[in-house]
Amino acid sequence: MKKSTLLLTMLVCSTLIGGSLSASAHSVAPKAAELSVLVNGVPVQSSDNHTWNGKTYVSVAQFAKLFNKTAIVGKDNKSVTFNGKTISNVRLHEGTMTAWIRDLADAVHAQAVTVDATKNEVYVLALPEGTVQITPLVPAMGEHWSNPQAGDLPTGPIYGVYKGKLVFLEYMVAQEDFVAGKNHVNVPGMKGYPSPSVVQFDLEFQEHGHEGFEVPHYDIHAYFISDEEQQKIK
Template sequence: MKKMLAMAVGMFILLSGSVSAHGTTVHPEKNAGITIRVNGVEVKSSANHQSPNGKVYVSVKAFADLFGQTFTVSEGRRTVQFNDKTISDIQMKQGEPTAWIRDLANAVSAQNVSWDKAHQEVYVLALPEGSVKISEVVPAMGEHWANPQAGELPVGPIYGVYDGKLVFLEYMIAQDDFVKGKSLINLRGMKGVPSPAVVQLDAEFQPQGHPGFEAPHYDIHAYFITDEEQQQIK
């Protein structure tokens, strides 16, 4: 773990947790081929569509399924109840309710919604509840996010984010824990949120530790991007 992260753990920046306004609306002429992803996992449904005013609507069922949740539709099909939130901006498409992607993102307390014009992609960053940014971008890694209030640091999970997208999941395990055969059970990880496939794994030994976690330990990163993509992070 880079020194920047260690210093940031003690003085993390508490973010508001509100969804960014960027990327929630696209131009009507760019309707064809739009992809919606949550943490890199595609929300697949033929009901996904773009309205004439440029707003992207997503199948409520497909979105809820990614989070292992259910939803209900009001009589008259005017609102949807999802994750204890009432969503009124819905459109029926192919006989099922679709909702504006930003409303769905807000319902799961997503940290960001962005629009990738080059790839015609809406990307929702939805980390576990309570996750906040604890460092700025570290080269070849990205920002570091975690939940300092949950007592999970320094072990983690720590989430790597770059350009609004999830790039890695990290744990810091003390060497002494391995030597003593200690088991670390039921660490939170990506529980409750969609998780992309792991592409590569790094286990880096820190013999002297570092500020914020001085004990010798291993920094373990499960990357959701390729090594080539990782090295492009500046």
């Protein structure tokens, strides 16, 4: 092959390859994060969860299943009744009934709905009805929530919340109860509500007690996050 022909062939190949790579680089867009819908950190698993007109719609059946409940779809497919609440902001998505997540959250008296656009994530904090925040944020723990009106204090349950997400479940038991061999049975917890897996468990003795329970006692924490994540709470 003549030198001029060889140079021309190399130039053409270089141009084609370069053009191909350049076109590929400009045509590949970052993949959008898949929609994630969580209740207390537990996923609402359904391919029918979707966003429409800026609102997140979730499979009614799968959402209800997390609470061991069922939902009744209206005969006209224009409403659904769930947990005693009739919801009209619904959509049929490929034959599956979906409803606006905030209406579903209201039906279970959820305390908060947090949207993280960067992660394409919707998080529903759903604790027993009447549960309210009782302390500000505590470093390496989070806010403390409970239902004083239901007599949950001081024993518990006490729910740890950080940025609208459930991070721990706590109980407090007086030292004298252990010494006396006292039983604490059927203490309420997450029954009837979605609960994530326990990642770590702390049992700490408070020799002088602390605000809210001023006697020697044990603080029992079941954390749903890792120790590394816990230490970042400030």
